[in-house]
Amino acid sequence: MSIGTTPENIWIFPGLTINHDSYKVLIGEKEVPLTRKEYELLFYMAKSQGTVFTREDILLNVWEYGSSGYVRTVDTYIKRLRNKLYKVSSHVASYIITVWGVGYKFDIPSSTSLAEVL
Template identity: 40%
Template sequence: MARGRVLIIEDDKDILNLVAWHLKAADYEVLKAEDGVSGLEAAVREKPDLIVLDLMLPGMDGLDVCKTLKRNKETGATPIIMLTARGEEADRIVGLELGADDYVVKPFSPRELVLRVQAVMRRAAAPVPAQDVLSVEGIAVDVQAHRVWIDGEEVVLTATEFKLLSELMHNRGRVLTRDRLLDRVWGYQFEGYARTVDTHIRRLRQKLGPYAQLVETIRGVGYRFRERSAS
């Protein structure tokens, strides 16, 4: 039985087939698309458990595909791992801000990509161990149902955003370092990935609206979720 369905959107056939081979060897069901438009259509039609998305695509680039998927209620929570070139740091940051969960830089090890897929899939499937409902001021998190409400209105978070918010709220009042967040939320610690935490925190704050200030930056250390808003 397959461990999950992964859609690969990549126009380089050699990379596409290489990634597909390694994912199949790891017992994943694989879907393929070679351009942005067909990849977007496949994502909506097939509803994969995860998408591996190249940024440089013909017709419709990866950033536009990511933006469109995240705005669609049916695909907004689908995890996305971006494939980027080494010199595209700005595009990586934009991709994370648009809702991508992770990125892998080309040239990459297929084994590393499979490990990233496994880590992101685990995040999507397993919530942070905690009480069933976390609540601070106007924020309510149903851990088991993976649902979040701000002042009674439901807000859609990605799997990574949900895990990050749950981890912060579960440890409210405590300072969590970036390394700890990488370990607890992403499941790994690699040099240079602290920027990933910062980008996701910024995006999470945007979704928290009037309660963004509850996520406090502790300069040079990490982040803390306040017990209540500052007066």
């Protein structure tokens, strides 16, 4: 499934809208309150849907840390992000996938329909 983007820098997925200009995330019509880092983590993974990122990749590109000494920071933020998404839609929260022994990815099952999401 491909990512939809508009000239206004809005990324659209089934049931999930990410507005990069305003740093807002919507599930359906409901805004999900995220911290700046939670938003940046979600956007970083979503804009490269299906790509597996190591914790080190995420640290370097979201936190701009060059050290792997903080890899558990990524785990903590992934957990917080999933919890916030889950409160609105368990289906959208499942877009953030753990790739055991490697890291994380943002992906949407090909069979996902909008009715399942909301």
